[in-house]
Amino acid sequence: MASSGTTGKLEVDVEIKASPEQFHDMFTNKPHHVHHTCKDKIQGCDLLEGEWGKVGTIIHWNYVHDGKAKKAKEVIEAVDPDKNMITFRVIEGDLMEEYKTFLLTIQVSPKSEGTGSVVHWTLEYEKLHDGIDHPETMLQFVKDVSEDIDAHLTKPN
Template sequence: MAAEPMSGKLTAEVELHGPPAKFYNVFRKTAHHIPTHTPSHIQAVQVHDGDWESHGCIKFWIYTCEGKIEVFKEKVEFDDAKKTVKLNGLEGDVMKIYKVYNPIFEFVAEAGAGGKQGVAKLAIEYEKLDPSFPPPTKYMDFMIGLTKEVDAGIVKAALD
């Protein structure tokens, strides 16, 4: 049996019913509202260095993954043209398992049927600290759930 690779990239797509540009702006400009949209996933987020909107700012997240409270400190990169947010892991629970842990959210507009306005392309770039550690599939599941809840919050806010 072949050993799992030490590094890789997981990907997934989530259909968006709210406008992808609005979704990007939540991450880009109002990340402090994310716990309101998804309290089951994100309990708090704070700016550690910089401000909410600055490229390269450092944020500290408190979240729940598979019923366990964890923390994550990241340095954020924004690409306004591609509507992409990349979180570069610095410290926290995931960094006990991964040398590199970079979640990426890309929000793409698409004309679709059934209220679909676009898609969130999700990815996690990772490198494990030890070959026995699993790939970050539970964190991809977390990203999918978070994306769906924030999308529902955006749609609900538009209806209110």
């Protein structure tokens, strides 16, 4: 659900088969492996500064969104291993052409029944002006990436 005005928050839940720890580990400690799971969406992830999985670390993503090659430089703003949660703040790249601020939080919880997990994505942002769309297509993008990562994590070796 998008908020009014220039600030907004979008959320989506994605059910996966992998454990919360497996999925969290992929985004926290091995984001440079994500492109192996969804080459059509993510071309690469490079460590620019710091250490994988640590607050303050700066990483650079090459990805395809809405059919266009894009880039994003993000800083890891928060990591909570107990909650399988990580927050990235976009500091440079294509999103910054339309948004003043853009945060992505990924929290993975065990499903209440049976096996598997629920990946909860939260996108919080401030648009540069009212004429810019809320980033609903980004929700579909993170949902698709989540499903691709899950398929990779749970495929038999």
